[in-house]
Amino acid sequence: MKHVCLGLLFFTACLHSLCAALPNFVLLFADDLGFGDLGCFGHPVSLTPNLDRLAAGGLRFTDFYSTSPVCSPSRASLLTGRYQTRSGIYPGVLYPGSIGGLPLNETTIAEVLKPMGYATAAIGKWHLGFGAKGKFLPTKQGFDHYLGIPYSHDMGPCWNLTCFPPDVKCFGLCDAGTVLVPLMHNEIIKQQPANFLELEKAYSDFATDFISTSAQKKQPFFLYYPSHHTHYPQYAGVDAAGKSLRGPYGDALLEFDNTIGNLMKTLEKTGVINNTLVFFTSDNGPELMRMSRGGSAGLLKCGKGTTYEGGMREPAIAYWPGTIRPGVTHEMASTLDILPTFANLAGAKLPQVTLDGVDMTSLLVNRGKSERNTMMFYPTDPNEMYGLFALRMGKYKAHFYTRGATHSGTTPDKDCPVFAVLKAHDPPLLFDLETDPSENYPLPLIGRPDLKAVLEKIQKVKAQLEATMVFGESQVDKGTDPSLAPCCNPECQQKPKCCQC
Known part of the structure; x- marks a missing residue:
């Protein structure tokens, strides 16, 4: 009943040209960031002043979960409110030449909000498929605008290690058939190879322009920023390189935090800060095999790739001045819950499918009890024979x-x-x-x-x-076709050397 009433309320408001009263949403999604990596979650030297301010002025979660200990499945669940087993984003992750991707009949947060008049944009790491002619890109999944790399930034030649210090040289045929990492604007390759030292500034400028334009039009907006930071190999531009005490990992985290600071300043400058819910979390735990360059799970056990707490319990912060009171909650919540929560707050209709998420509105606004009492832990390669781990x-x-x-x-x-x-x-x-x-x-x-x-x-x-649980057809098991990997010079047969814009 509450959802219906809220929807009627916003519908009435729109009839009186007050659609700007609809809340804006900024969803920040870190990559391979562990429970113990932020200053506000206890790391002694992490330099994250902007995230720390969000935590101090918002609600900090101690028991927040992703649905998978690796990238693609956790992103599918975040955007659809459904376990990755339902959408078929398993086992493991998608690659540049993957034939499959997030099925187009799955409904994303962007597609839920668009009928309510929202402007939608995504920047950063998509990693839910590229496919034939870019059929799985964000612009096919409800986003009006996209600037980013359509998969993980390490999926270039020699795992892209040649782009970052220490310069790891390639030997043998490891470059053969692997395209250079592209930067895409909507469905067009803007740059290949992507310039990582200037990438974060491009994202920041794109995002702040989107916020400013939407605010000027008095149009509600949804900005989704799945960052490449702090996935290995780390990188940072001139404003962050060498500025932290944690080496490359800390520099990357600082650069991500700087962009968040720019977004917050833009929200304040445009006057929409008090009507915007900013939500931050991470896709999975830290890649501990990288040692000091892999992140920290804090006091939690193990990390990325495992179903122990370190693999799937994530730092999370909800910030909304005047609506969410500052504090800490020990209630259980998940990335699954973000879609139904945004839908409720916007008065939007939920997809007519089985959802695994629950509405967090009462938890966020009234500091009430969570509607979530259980959390399922699937491995990176789930199947019906083993079921839950x-x-x-x-x-x-x-x-x-x-x-x-x-x-x-x-x-x-x-x-x-x-x-x-x-x-x-x-x-x-x-x-x-x-x-x-x-x-x-x-x-x-x-x-x-x-x-x-x-x-x-x-x-x-x-x-x-x-x-x-009905397992969807595995999109990863559809295999790969090297010809599907995005290349601005697709006729070139000597990849990656001539795959440049």
Whole structure:
């Protein structure tokens, strides 16, 4: 009823030419940023003054989750409010020549908001497919404007390491058939190879211009900024390089923070700051195999690629002056919940599909209880035979399977690297995440009928959730076709050397 009433309220407002009263949304999505990487989440030397200000003036989440410990699936869930298993963005991630992508019949946040008159724009890392003739680009998924790299910035020749210090030289045939990383404007390649030292300024200018234009038109807007920072290999322009105490990782994080500062200044300058919800989080945990250049999960266990807390629990901040009171919440929430929340606040209709997200409005505005009491943990390669690897219900988390990952190598914890092979647990490992967020101490079940009752309830919830999960056709398993990789000189057969604009 509340959703209907809010929709009628905004509809009436629009009839009186007050559509500008609709809230604006700025969604900031970091890349491979861990729970312990921000100053406001406890890192001792991270230089993130703008994010720290958002945290001080907004609501900071301690129990916020992505849906996958790797990039493409987590982005699909964020934009659709549905687990990646439903949309088919699994196993692993999409590549420049991937045949598949986020299915066009999936409804994104942008497509939910556009019928309400929203201007929509995306900048940065898309990573939900390029496809034949760019069929999966953001402009095909509800975004009016796009400036960015359509996949991960390390997916160039030699994993793009030649673009960044230390200069890793290529040997053999590792460059063969791999196009240089392109910068795209809408559906056109603007630059190839992308100039990474000037990339963040281009994003900042594009985003601030979009905000200013929308504000001038008194048109509500949705800006989605999935940053390349702080994914390895890190880079930073002249305003951030060498300016932090954390080396390349800290410099990249600082540059990302600087752009956020520019966006906030633009919101203030245009007078729309008090009518704008700014939401920040990350796609998955840190790539610990990169050591000091891979980020930090803080006190959480393991990182990217795993279903331990370090792989999927993320820093998150919601900022809306005058609407969201400053503070900290320990309520459970997820990237899945962003679509239904934005839809409710804008009075927009929800997609007529199974949604896994819940509305966070009461949590954000009234500091109420979260409607989310469970969180499912799928591995990077989910399938119906194994089902969930873990499930959190309330403060308890049960692991049915555990496995390490290459991304989480190099740590002293023997459970994190790829050598920690798949292991089934019967009974499941049970943790109390309030007293043991590091998942170090499985709770003993012998002589604890109360915990056995908890586990039985978790098993029942797991069975109910899995019974409703319909796996979509895998888009990643459709394979790759090198000819699909975006190149501004597609006739060239000596890639990547002649694939330049």
